[in-house]
Amino acid sequence: xxxxxxxxxxxxxxxxxxxxxxxxxxxxxxxxxxxxxxxxxxxxxxxxxxxxxxxxxxxxxxxxxxxxxxxxxxxxxxxxxxxxxxxxxxxxxxxxxxxxxxxxxxxxxxxxxxxxxxxxxxxxxxxxxxxxxxxxxxxxxxxxxxxxxxxxxxxxxxxxxxxxxxxxxxxxxxxxxxxxxxxxxxxxxxxxxxxxxxxxxxxxxxxxxxxxxxxxxxxxxxxxxxxxxxxxxxxxxxxxxxxxxxxxxxxxxxxxxxxxxxxxxxxxxxxxxxxxxxxxxxxxxxxxxxxxxxxxxxxxxxxxxxxxxxxxxxxxxxxxxxxxxxxxxxxxxxxxxxxxxxxxxxxxxxxxxxxxxxxxxxxxxxxxxxxxxxxxxxxxxxxxxxxxxxxxxxxxxxxxxx
Amino acid sequence: xxxxxxxxxxxxxxxxxxxxxxxxxxxxxxxxxxxxxxxxxxxxxxxxxxxxxxxxxxxxxxxxxxxxxxxxxxxxxxxxxxxxxxxxxxxxxxxxxxxxxxxxxxxxxxxxxxxxxxxxxxxxxxxxxxxxxxxxxxxxxxxxxxxxxxxxxxxxxxxxxxxxxxxxx
Numbered sequence: 001x002x003x004x005x006x007x008x009x010x011x012x013x014x015x016x017x018x019x020x021x022x023x024x025x026x027x028x029x030x031x032x033x034x035x036x037x038x039x040x041x042x043x044x045x046x047x048x049x050x051x052x053x054x055x056x057x058x059x060x061x062x063x064x065x066x067x068x069x070x071x072x073x074x075x076x077x078x079x080x081x082x083x084x085x086x087x088x089x090x091x092x093x094x095x096x097x098x099x100x101x102x103x104x105x106x107x108x109x110x111x112x113x114x115x116x117x118x119x120x121x122x123x124x125x126x127x128x129x130x131x132x133x134x135x136x137x138x139x140x141x142x143x144x145x146x147x148x149x150x151x152x153x154x155x156x157x158x159x160x161x162x163x164x165x166x167x168x169x170x171x172x173x174x175x176x177x178x179x180x181x182x183x184x185x186x187x188x189x190x191x192x193x194x195x196x197x198x199x200x201x202x203x204x205x206x207x208x209x210x211x212x213x214x215x216x217x218x219x220x221x222x223x224x225x226x227x228x229x230x231x232x233x234x235x236x237x238x239x240x241x242x243x244x245x246x247x248x249x250x251x252x253x254x255x256x257x258x259x260x261x262x263x264x265x266x267x268x269x270x271x272x273x274x275x276x277x278x279x280x281x282x283x284x285x286x287x288x289x290x291x292x293x294x295x296x297x298x299x300x301x302x303x304x305x306x307x308x309x310x311x312x313x314x315x316x317x318x319x320x321x322x323x324x325x326x327x328x329x330x331x332x333x334x335x336x337x338x339x340x341x342x343x344x345x346x347x348x349x350x351x352x353x354x355x356x357x358x359x360x361x362x363x364x365x366x367x368x369x370x371x372x373x374x375x376x377x378x379x380x381x382x383x384x385x386x387x388x389x390x391x392x393x394x395x396x397x398x399x400x401x402x
Numbered sequence: 403x404x405x406x407x408x409x410x411x412x413x414x415x416x417x418x419x420x421x422x423x424x425x426x427x428x429x430x431x432x433x434x435x436x437x438x439x440x441x442x443x444x445x446x447x448x449x450x451x452x453x454x455x456x457x458x459x460x461x462x463x464x465x466x467x468x469x470x471x472x473x474x475x476x477x478x479x480x481x482x483x484x485x486x487x488x489x490x491x492x493x494x495x496x497x498x499x500x501x502x503x504x505x506x507x508x509x510x511x512x513x514x515x516x517x518x519x520x521x522x523x524x525x526x527x528x529x530x531x532x533x534x535x536x537x538x539x540x541x542x543x544x545x546x547x548x549x550x551x552x553x554x555x556x557x558x559x560x561x562x563x564x565x566x567x568x569x570x571x
Contacts, residue, residue: 242448243448244448265499268496269496269497269499269500272496272497273490273497275489312462314452315452318452
């Protein structure tokens with residue numbers, strides 16, 4: 001089949017079965033009901049749940065888009081289908097924006113330093129500055145992501161009309177990708193400082209920002225793996241998602257788990273050596289003493305240790321049906337770690353925050369499923385700009401071989 | 403009673419047909435075959451069956467030994483010498499992770515490299531005794547290990563992908 005014919009065949013190929021829609025809507029209703037009950041009975045802990053769900057899902061969405069950016073900057077030739085799956089996270093951003101506005105509007109309900117100001121950090125931890133910088137950080141990042149995806153979809157349109165994707169199109173995409181990468185690292189670091197570190201306002205760490213945005217990318221990668229494994233057939237892109245692509249995704253995940261264990265250890269060993277009263281309690285509560293320590297080490301093992309050991313197997317990485325459960329395991333560990341980071345700052349004597357609001361996470365999952373599916377249903381599952389990149393490099397290779 | 407031959411060999415005089423042949427084997431879920439050719443076969447690497455490399459096994463084993471060895475080294479040296487530890491316990495596992503990690507990487511890299519050299523030197527992958535010299539000159543070849551009853555199907559499959567010669571070995 002000619003390539004152009006193949007594209008026509010796969011366009012609008014995602015048939016969203018009724019039960020997926022039904023389950024998603026049910027999850028959204030359950031989540032909304034959980035939040036309503038939570039706010040009625042225990043507003044402080046429900047704000048914490050909303051914050052946890054926001055950092056998990058914004059981490060996933062930003063991380064997915066950051067991979068699309070990384071592949072574009074790296075001029076990756078093996079990812080035309082993976083890139084489009086990563087682009088699909090953009091459909092979830094408007095929902096995240098609404099939750100962000102809600103969180104910023106109710107900031108007094110979940111940060112401790114408004115009721116108990118920290119005198120030494122008043123210039124940073126005051127609510128007008130907090131709301132302004134967090135809103136602007138994510139707004140700028142998300143606008144850049146929107147432009148990146150829009151320009152990639154414009155390239156699809158050009159290809160559909162039979163026009164060539166020019167060097168200028170590639171140049172524009174490369175430029176916006178570079179801007180996205182720089183702003184991503186700054187914006188998500190600020191979110192990590194404000195949404196997690198500021199809940200323990202006396203704690204200081206220079207390593208936490210990079211750890212936070214890198215672990216978001218790790219989460220995004222795991223969701224990309226799961227979606228690639230599940231959607232390759234429904235999207236009709238199995239030709240672009242073969243065992244070699246899954247092996248590469250698995251290797252990326254392996255490398256990320258090793259990198260993040262390195263970050264985690266670098267932060268841990270520094271605090272352990274210094275043993276300063278401002279720094280140590282953060283780790284002691286989460287990893288050494290009290291009920292949260294079990295969750296802390298369980299999250300570490302599930303998120304990094306187990307995937308690192310399992311992904312040593314090349315056989316596992318090359319088989320999508322074996323790889324995605326490992327990614328799902330790592331993702332569960334990621335969610336547990338975010339729960340730990342926020343939950344232990346809210347309440348230190350018990351590990352379960354007000355349980356009625358727990359289903360809100362399912363509501364987020366339902367919204368994510370619906371919006372991302374709608375995006376993939378509407379747009380081509382192959383990023384033509386990235387496919388064109390592959391062709392360009394093939395031509396260069398031919399010339400060099402000649 | 404005739405014994406079923408266990409190997410079928412095909413010769414291709416065109417690289418694209420050779421590639422199609424490997425692709426057909428892969429799609430038919432046949433996983434036991436070797437490929438030969440006068441050029442580097444890296445372009446068909448993804449079509450070849452996955453094989454276990456003994457180097458990987460040695461490297462993992464050496465890494466584990468390095469981890470244990472360097473950890474024990476940290477404990478023994480801390481125990482023997484009166485180190486200044488600034489109020490920390492002399493034997494503390496948290497900082498020992500660093501030398502243990504270095505030991506893991508060092509041992510795995512050195513032993514892995516040495517094993518790779520040894521295996522290359524002793525000719526681990528000698529061509530079969532009845533190797534067809536055409537495969538070093540102007541042809542590509544595929545040799546398939548057949549299970550009972552598969553022979554005819556595999557021979558047809560290879561012929562259909564443009565093999566100029568298919569025969570039992």
